[in-house]
Amino acid sequence: MNQKSDLEKYVEYGIAGVPEIKGSEKRYWLGEFRERVILALTFEQIYRKEALKVVEEKCKDKRVDKIILEDNVQSTVAEKFMELASKYDKDYKMIDTQNKLGEIALVLASNEAVDEKDVLIKQMPILPDIFYNAKNKKLCKKHMQMLKEEAPLFVDEFQEITFLDRVMGVKCGVCDKID
Template identity: 35%
Template structure:
């Protein structure tokens, strides 16, 4: 059976070909390209986002403090490629506000995202950028 990578999906394959495809390529990941740009999270879960340049600025963005206070916020993610001299102020803010945080060290992450405040559920906020 010849496979056309662009049109074949697991749902269109017979069960034996599905097992082979999963064995070779692993379990497919939903919205992988989107998640790579947002520190491994789905766009619809993001309450606020800062770029790497914004995180590197001296002061804390009040929008991030407000986002951490948002009733839906669950935690903060920070890009691990940034220096602690830039990220420590946000880690302290998260601790002060009793929100968990994770520093993400993943070389596959692309884009300019430096920090996101996220929810466990979809919040679908249109303008997440500060």
């Protein structure tokens, strides 16, 4: 057999300077080992209005134990994630990475190895402006349908106008129509 024992590997890694590699890996992932990371957002992504919703959905994943933010994230934005941590009972901390290795602004991590494959979001889900600027959270049939097709992640933030709403004169937050 050609397989090396754990001890041999350990010795080899030791020579190759694994502690160094692990150190930079941890700086990149805001103090975590990559194997514990479940989701990470870049600075560009965290300032998008959809970021909070994306992170909140992921917080429902029981493996997530903590939310970590890079120290340079604007405090008004950081506060929202702090509230999220408290709502979902996750630990929250801010890390000053100093040696900036990446553009990572936020990490959701487990306390143990989870080996999640895709932790970076290539394409952030987008909530079209018409919904973001809606006057209220009630939608006519047409706009609810549009929301389901274009931004399914956000469907639970809105409701379709009901019979009772109609009686009460509630109008669609997007188009002002009643059905």
